[in-house]
Amino acid sequence: MAGKLMHAVQYDSYGGGAAGLKHVEVPVPSANKDEVLLKVEATSVNPVDWTMQKGVMRPILPRRFPWIPCTDVAGEVVAVGPGVENFKTGDKAVAVLSQFSGGGLAEFVVAEKSSSVARPPEVSAAEGAGLPIAGLTALKALTESAGVKLDGSGVGHYAVQLAKLGNTHVTATCGARNIEFVKNLGADEVLDYKTPEGAALKSPSGKKYDAVIHCASGIPWSTFEPNLSENGKVVDITPGPSAMMTFAVKKLTFSKKQLVPLLLIPNGENLNYLVNLVKERKLKTVIDSKHPLSKAEDAWAKSIDGHATGKIIVEP
Numbered sequence: 431m432a433g434k435l436m437h438a439v440q441y442d443s444y445g446g447g448a449a450g451l452k453h454v455e456v457p458v459p460s461a462n463k464d465e466v467l468l469k470v471e472a473t474s475v476n477p478v479d480w481t482m483q484k485g486v487m488r489p490i491l492p493r494r495f496p497w498i499p500c501t502d503v504a505g506e507v508v509a510v511g512p513g514v515e516n517f518k519t520g521d522k523a524v525a526v527l528s529q530f531s532g533g534g535l536a537e538f539v540v541a542e543k544s545s546s547v548a549r550p551p552e553v554s555a556a557e558g559a560g561l562p563i564a565g566l567t568a569l570k571a572l573t574e575s576a577g578v579k580l581d582g583s584g585v586g587h588y589a590v591q592l593a594k595l596g597n598t599h600v601t602a603t604c605g606a607r608n609i610e611f612v613k614n615l616g617a618d619e620v621l622d623y624k625t626p627e628g629a630a631l632k633s634p635s636g637k638k639y640d641a642v643i644h645c646a647s648g649i650p651w652s653t654f655e656p657n658l659s660e661n662g663k664v665v666d667i668t669p670g671p672s673a674m675m676t677f678a679v680k681k682l683t684f685s686k687k688q689l690v691p692l693l694l695i696p697n698g699e700n701l702n703y704l705v706n707l708v709k710e711r712k713l714k715t716v717i718d719s720k721h722p723l724s725k726a727e728d729a730w731a732k733s734i735d736g737h738a739t740g741k742i743i744v745e746p
């Protein structure tokens with residue numbers, strides 16, 4: 431592959447949204463020690479990808495310009511670096527790339543062997559590529575932050591299914607158009623977030639929640655508080671300054687009701703667990719839309735728009 435060029439999509443400054451993405455030809459990267467080179471079959475776009483472009487995490491991320499974004503990929507191994515024993519050329523894999531390296535919106539990408547897992551034939555490339563950030567966030571929110579024991583929006587649609595695999599009673603909120611869809615994922619009760627009851631997060635059966643996985647943004651603690659059980663927790667996956675303040679106050683006052691901010695540090699073991707759940711048909715990746723790499727800006731705009739149902743996939 432040395433010297434070969436590939437099609438990639440990158441941005442070279444903060445801001446610009448979908449119009450800031452540029453189609454370029456760049457050298458195919460090489461797999462170094464403990465890395466595999468993947469021919470990308472599918473990449474999913476997550477809100478963090480365009481949040482980085484906005485400059486919200488400057489100056490830490492992105493690490494440099496120009497920047498090829500996206501971290502969630504499925505692909506075929508076309509080369510392995512020294513020290514890689516778990517993959518060989520021709521294997522199919524799902525990988526989560528570091529936010530410090532990115533690179534998913536391209537024809538080829540290198541991935542760490544420790545963050546790459548085998549993709550069995552029962553799991554399509556798009557189903558696999560949907561899993562890393564959204565699936566791992568839902569899994570961590572439920573198991574580590576909320577303490578649900580499992581024997582199963584992007585994040586929200588995985589969270590509902592995983593929560594049902596943990597034999598919990600699930601009340602979910604979503605837009606009116608998705609009520610049947612979310613019921614079909616297994617939710618016991620579904621609220622339209624634009625109705626007064628939905629905005630108040632009130633369970634139709636009067637239940638108090640032991641855990642709320644907060645996948646939206648901007649809902650104040652005062653809305654959650656009356657709906658929580660005595661030891662109820664809100665796991666906030668997009669904690670802003672006011673959530674961090676609530677987190678500190680609840681901790682310092684030994685409140686039984688807690689807010690738990692979540693920051694995902696992806697790991698290959700959990701990704702493998704999710705891939706296997708999809709293989710066993712216990713978990714599904716719902717695809718909102720598929721876009722060719724040549725139209726990656728459409729996928730980007732769709733994610734920024736905030737009205738996807740499931741995962742937005744880009745395919746070379």
Ligand SMILES: NC(=O)c1ccc[n+]([C@@H]2O[C@H](COP(=O)([O-])OP(=O)(O)OC[C@H]3O[C@@H](n4cnc5c(N)ncnc54)[C@H](OP(=O)(O)O)[C@@H]3O)[C@@H](O)[C@H]2O)c1
Nearest residue numbers: 477567583584585603604605623646667668694736737738
């Ligand atoms: N901490 C982490 O590591 C981490 C990881 C992943 C994601 N996140 C964050 O989590 C958030 C969600 O990510 P995502 O990938 O799930 O986004 P997404 O797929 O783009 O979410 C879109 C969906 O959310 C629904 N929605 C919007 N507001 C809602 C509300 N108040 N109540 C219920 N549903 C609502 C929309 O429904 P309508 O179309 O009907 O409006 C749409 O179906 C983002 O802010 C993201 O940055 C954090």
